[in-house]
Amino acid sequence: MLKFSVKRRPRKLKGVWTGCGSGPSERIKYLRHWVGKLIRDERIEGREDRMNETRGYAEQLISLAIQNGENHRPTMEMATKWFKEKEMTYKLFKVLVPRYENYQTSFTRIQRLPIEYPGNPYYNVVLELKGNPYPSIFPEQRDKAGLLNNILIEAAKKDFYNEHRQSQVVRDSMERDIVGLERDTLQVRMDKSGSGKVENVKTGSTDGTDVDKL
């Protein structure tokens, strides 16, 4: 089963190679060329619609090879028909099958390339086999926590936080000393007149301090 979305109907690939004929036979010839190239180079560029078609055929070939193995005659015949070069059938069965045997995702990756204005009326695309030896298309983000600047900034952040917390602790302790009570024991009690008075929850005695005047 192909583990990426495939269109319901195949693309006709109009005008595959200008001047070389058209129709389903030419389409298959074209796809044969590009599937072989993909297996050989492991990363190819081209028009989006063409590359999407080759992706399906390449993945089907690989999945058939994984399912049936090289001793299965129909798959071997299919592989020899699809590749112009004999080395590619060898690569399919000896290199790609062990690589993709335990894969749960698709074996290929496709990514649109940026448009260089004015450009073409279609998207150009990169199609690559996963696990290829080239550097990845998306650069991996380096871990920059080890840079000196970042170390100093992190230290400064920590210091600031510690200071802020220390001052809060001091303020709390000062409050306690002044008031002589723990936090959350004081409460504001509203009178009938509407003015509030600070009250000690435990003892029930008021301080006389008016909330309005605070």
Added chain:
Amino acid sequence: MNTSLIKHLCTLLLRTNGELSTISKRCYQSHRIRNQTLDKHRTSPLNKQKTEDAKNDSKPVTNKDPEVPTRFLQKNPEFLPNPDWGYRDQIAEMVERNDMYRRRRNIFMPEFYVGSILAVTLADKFALGKTSRFLGLCIYRGDQGLHHKIILRNVIDNEGVEMMYELYSPLIQKIEVIKLERRLDDELFYLRDCPLEYSYFPQDMESQNIFKDMPVTTNTIKVKLNPRPWSQRWERVDLQGVEPFTGWKSEKQRLKLKRLANQPQVKKEWEKMDLMKHYRESIPPEESMRIYGEVVKDAKDWKNREERET
């Protein structure tokens, strides 16, 4: 059988039919919610999804194929859905399969292939005894789900007759296999263009002794075609069960038809290589195995043998 009893049974069946999924072939609706989007919303966001590459580093997937009894897939080809994605609907398929299981508990459907001789008894209110029985050679077996159908061919009063039966129709009382065998082709529509001797089987033919898991033989008979014109262009089809045709009008005609048959747009050599075409026209093995795993579980409750009338 009592007429009132039959009426009662038919009304019972019709009432249950109300619950039966009447799924006709739907046209592809682009505004419909696709299964992909449905599945996305079904999975919980609480399950943290591993990154793509991390998925591949985990333990290897062991595809344990469910234990399937001998020739189960060939005996019951109707449980696989239509491979065309425009007609796929997982929930509808599941509901349809449930209805098929319910039917299977009430009637025994034997093993047969194209080329076997079957006799089907239908409930027919205008017939004597309220049933009608037709014996014939199975020339076609197709369609998926509740639409699964067969075509039986026989000769009655020197006239070739073909009857089409939908196996999951509640009107069918009984399906008997008179002779269990295979032919060299998957479809025997060429018998329409053959002498009637090849399609004649007596209606009171005695049935062969059929036991469970018996080996199925292939009848390698080679049939002779009538002189042209034919109902289909058999010269373009690679038929195994037909003798090479010799009744050409002239050598010129034969060569012309051969040339036309060998045209590239007729031969379509590229279709043998077209992997995506094969993919689009079949159910992938993982899915078919999953479906048959469910079917096999339910098959224990099906009617295994015909009940002998006392």
